[in-house]
Amino acid sequence: NNTQTKTYKIAVIPGDGIGKEVTPWAQKALEKAAEGVADFTYENFDLGAERYLRDGAILPEDEEERIKANDAILLGAVGDPRIKAGILERGLLLKLRFDLDQFVNLRPSKLYKGVTSPLANPGDIDFVVVREGTEGLYCGAGGAVRRNTPQEVATEVSINTAYGVERVVRYAFKLAMKRKKHVTLVHKKNVLVNAGDMWQRIVDKVGEEYPEVTHDYQHIDAATIFLVSDPSRFDVILTDNLFGDILTDEAGAVVGGVGYSASGCINATDEFPSMFEPIHGSAPDIAGQNKANPTAAILSAAMLLEHLGFDDAAAKIHAAVEADIEELGSTVRSTDQVGADILARI
Amino acid sequence: NNTQTKTYKIAVIPGDGIGKEVTPWAQKALEKAAEGVADFTYENFDLGAERYLRDGAILPEDEEERIKANDAILLGAVGDPRIKAGILERGLLLKLRFDLDQFVNLRPSKLYKGVTSPLANPGDIDFVVVREGTEGLYCGAGGAVRRNTPQEVATEVSINTAYGVERVVRYAFKLAMKRKKHVTLVHKKNVLVNAGDMWQRIVDKVGEEYPEVTHDYQHIDAATIFLVSDPSRFDVILTDNLFGDILTDEAGAVVGGVGYSASGCINATDEFPSMFEPIHGSAPDIAGQNKANPTAAILSAAMLLEHLGFDDAAAKIHAAVEADIEELGSTVRSTDQVGADILARI
Ligand SMILES: CC(C)[C@H](C(=O)O)[C@@H](O)C(=O)O
Numbered sequence A, B: 001n002n003t004q005t006k007t008y009k010i011a012v013i014p015g016d017g018i019g020k021e022v023t024p025w026a027q028k029a030l031e032k033a034a035e036g037v038a039d040f041t042y043e044n045f046d047l048g049a050e051r052y053l054r055d056g057a058i059l060p061e062d063e064e065e066r067i068k069a070n071d072a073i074l075l076g077a078v079g080d081p082r083i084k085a086g087i088l089e090r091g092l093l094l095k096l097r098f099d100l101d102q103f104v105n106l107r108p109s110k111l112y113k114g115v116t117s118p119l120a121n122p123g124d125i126d127f128v129v130v131r132e133g134t135e136g137l138y139c140g141a142g143g144a145v146r147r148n149t150p151q152e153v154a155t156e157v158s159i160n161t162a163y164g165v166e167r168v169v170r171y172a173f174k175l176a177m178k179r180k181k182h183v184t185l186v187h188k189k190n191v192l193v194n195a196g197d198m199w200q201r202i203v204d205k206v207g208e209e210y211p212e213v214t215h216d217y218q219h220i221d222a223a224t225i226f227l228v229s230d231p232s233r234f235d236v237i238l239t240d241n242l243f244g245d246i247l248t249d250e251a252g253a254v255v256g257g258v259g260y261s262a263s264g265c266i267n268a269t270d271e272f273p274s275m276f277e278p279i280h281g282s283a284p285d286i287a288g289q290n291k292a293n294p295t296a297a298i299l300s301a302a303m304l305l306e307h308l309g310f311d312d313a314a315a316k317i318h319a320a321v322e323a324d325i326e327e328l329g330s331t332v333r334s335t336d337q338v339g340a341d342i343l344a345r346i
């Protein structure tokens, strides 16, 4: 250890499938980019579908406590088609987001030179979605009566608080100040009048504190249109948990596939560690074949560095990824080849 | 009146902005296509933003009763930026959908020859979204406490019943039998576990009665990706009220703009009249300029004819629209010119 550098403790959850193949490359990129300014020690957590299938554990309390003791979390991908939908999502991924109060789900979308967008005229796409991460329909506040009968009623409840909304709105306006100074609130306030009205009022109020930042509003349905017809209009998209989930996947498609999209689940008060992950899933169909693109995982390492305050180190990763994609993005390469190519440029 | 033809009573709600310009063309197309097989009498309803701004009325009870006494409803578009979001939506559009129990919101998406999709390689797009129309987050079952304080909590409740889900699921499978025999359920069952699980169970159950129809499942976020990356994979998309709203707008964009998309709010038991409308809004920016494309409104007339059982008459409209778009779709024409051109071909 260089005596000038601080050492950060990173919890690593490679997870399942290609998660295990791409996460080591995120770690290598992290180390190389931060050489001389930060060191990392890792604590590995065996969590995800394989662990669950083996011993039934999803997120044991003591392991969660150990995760909390780290400075940040790197996550690969979690999931396996053999497991009923919802079990790992609610028990592991969302539990971490909620328990660690990761209220900003930050998802940049950028169309890199060298990547083919499915759009005929994509334009210059470079926006960030600021998705609320701890409220809304993700609370798990639903229920059902008379299951499996013709009289079944199932509910899902979206809970939204001024406290929870205001902090993510502030984050979005602060972020906009470092970017093109424009925030677009996306909601469905013409139907979800209670939550939508509150979001709009809080955006209007916080917006007054940022006179340099313009803001507008779009319904979620209209936003899905603009992501296809005119994605370069966006700078910072601010939205709730569910709409953010939907928009970021569509955005991932528009910039050439979720293989280039990373994501940060951020606790902006640093009370608990933040978590960084590629947007893609565990992709069981190509797992274990050294085929998965590690670029999104490597970009999640850059987000982790930015979160810890190492903007220059993060910039090195971004530059390396951009150069790699521009030059080699269209060639078929193995996971390890892409990883090594990007690493060589850092 | 030809003594062989039956006369149908149509409630017409032209609404606001371009709604008033395109609806007359829907009526003309209706009449011409059904010549010799059906006649129509119209009852006009002055409802929408202009009426509301004039006398505060949204949907007076006696007018709603008169609407109910018709055989079907043609709607133009409703809305005006001067009116707070939610008032007309909840008070007029959604009130009609709910009170008239229009539980199938049917939205075909087709890429016509001659229309430029924003996708580089759109493929052969021709699917229908069967959106549930009377449940889910559209119930208006939310509320708020401590409004305008830092302690505000706002909720939105999604109510889903086996009764409501099963009837729309049956509709989707029946429709698939007339098409490519494939149903894709779209939900978010890994997070909305109560409602999602019920939808999936009912789809599995009803699916057993239709052994010729295959069905699969996609999360809403994944579906927004496929609409961009591979839209031709879809045949019948079956989904809830909110997801259907989102997907159909994205689908409209993918097939070249909501200007070609019509929609039916269908009461499949015929207890109350069904309602047909273009998907686009009132477009105040181009209203009154004879600029709006009446194609979607004309296509909504075709859906009305299909609903009344006049498949041949509907086919005439479809053929006329297809020929018009293929030949003249890329030329700039006025509302009246497009209307006249299509009419001449019916
Ligand atoms: C896996 C799932 C719970 C998750 C979400 O819905 O948030 C995923 O889609 C995402 O976007 O990170």
Ligand SMILES: CC(C)[C@H](C(=O)O)[C@@H](O)C(=O)O
Pocket: A190, A191, A221, B089, B090, B093, B094, B245
């Ligand atoms: C206007 C609005 C209430 C409506 C909806 O959300 O259903 C519209 O977007 C639609 O899709 O018909």
